[in-house]
Amino acid sequence: MSNASSKAAPTSPSVPRVPWNPWLGVVFTIVIFYISQALAYLIVSIYPGLHNWSSDQTVKWLNNSTIAQFVYILLAEAAVISAIYFFLKAYGRTFAATGLKKPRWWDPGYALMAVPIYFGLYLITVAVAEHLVPSLNISQKQEIGFTGVHGSVQLVLTFISLVILPALTEEIMIRGFLYSSLKKAMKVVPAALIASLVFAALHLPEGGAAGPLYIAAIDTFILSLVLIYLREKTGSLWASITLHAIKNSIAFVSLFVIHLK
Numbered sequence: 398m399s400n401a402s403s404k405a406a407p408t409s410p411s412v413p414r415v416p417w418n419p420w421l422g423v424v425f426t427i428v429i430f431y432i433s434q435a436l437a438y439l440i441v442s443i444y445p446g447l448h449n450w451s452s453d454q455t456v457k458w459l460n461n462s463t464i465a466q467f468v469y470i471l472l473a474e475a476a477v478i479s480a481i482y483f484f485l486k487a488y489g490r491t492f493a494a495t496g497l498k499k500p501r502w503w504d505p506g507y508a509l510m511a512v513p514i515y516f517g518l519y520l521i522t523v524a525v526a527e528h529l530v531p532s533l534n535i536s537q538k539q540e541i542g543f544t545g546v547h548g549s550v551q552l553v554l555t556f557i558s559l560v561i562l563p564a565l566t567e568e569i570m571i572r573g574f575l576y577s578s579l580k581k582a583m584k585v586v587p588a589a590l591i592a593s594l595v596f597a598a599l600h601l602p603e604g605g606a607a608g609p610l611y612i613a614a615i616d617t618f619i620l621s622l623v624l625i626y627l628r629e630k631t632g633s634l635w636a637s638i639t640l641h642a643i644k645n646s647i648a649f650v651s652l653f654v655i656h657l658k
Contacts (some may be wrong), residue, residue: 413647416488422578423595425484425573426570431598433476463551466542470558473567481574495573496634507631508639515623515640522619525610535612540605543590546653560649564642571596571621572628585629593621620644 416424434561444465445455459465485494526533544554571592579588597618605608625637 414581415483415494416490417578419578419582421582422575422581423591425480426575426578426595429477429480430570433473433480435468436476437472440472441465458558460542461545463546463554466493467554467558470562474562477566477570481569482575485636492569492573495577495654496632497569498627498633498635499542500635501633504631504633504635505639507627507636508643510625510626511636511640512643515644518623519616519619526615531570533611536609537607537612539603539613541603541652542597552653555653556649560642562572562639562646563596564645567596568634568638568641572624573634576607576625576628589622589625592625593618596621 441459442455445458450458459469482492483493487490521534528534531534541559543559546552546555575595576588576592579591582588583591586609597614599611601611602616603613624640627640628634630636
């Protein structure tokens with residue numbers, strides 16, 4: 398065996414090697430995440446600008462309007478998907494390179510079997526974290542917006558914003574594009590850990606004025622590890638997308654349907 402082949406990182410049969418530099422993939426993921434949010438905010442802010450609203454009126458509208466928040470999330474997610482699409486196109490690839498292949502009938506089954514695994518790992522990890530870090534605030538609220546949801550239309554828009562769009566976009570971005578990039582440079586475990594750490598870090602600011610939301614970071618880190626396992630096990634993103642949607646659906650029902658606080 399030649400030296401070149403012996404030093405190359407092994408490629409999982411379920412995650413094909415990608416042609417771009419893996420660290421370019423990491424940087425690109427982080428950059429498009431923040432740029433997409435800034436771009437979406439600028440576009441949504443055009444409406445209050447046309448009405449000559451004050452900054453306080455604009456902030457209040459953005460924070461309390463379900464439609465404004467839906468449009469913001471839709472634009473941000475569309476920007477991420479578009480950026481990844483053009484990146485893949487530049488390298489002669491399609492979304493299949495990220496694992497977005499034709500769904501198969503057994504993908505939901507894998508997702509359902511992973512639900513208790515995810516929750517079990519999460520509860521164990523939180524218990525350990527509380528023991529090691531007594532100051533950890535496990536009751537800190539996540540700032541997800543949508544504070545004034547009323548009526549079936551707004552409920553549907555909220556469901557799309559918090560369940561459907563994140564499950565699709567975040568799986569394509571993190572477990573698809575980012576993880577596939579990292580797998581070119583390293584084995585499964587370090588690639589999974591780095592991708593999950595990035596995913597967790599992106600959720601830290603959701604604590605808002607209360608500070609970094611460490612409990613959400615723990616949650617999303619554990620979730621990401623399970624999602625990557627599904628990505629490896631099935632060779633596609635659909636089981637991961639399904640599990641992600643199930644997890645978000647449970648939170649949605651708790652917050653907006655039965656109003657558990």
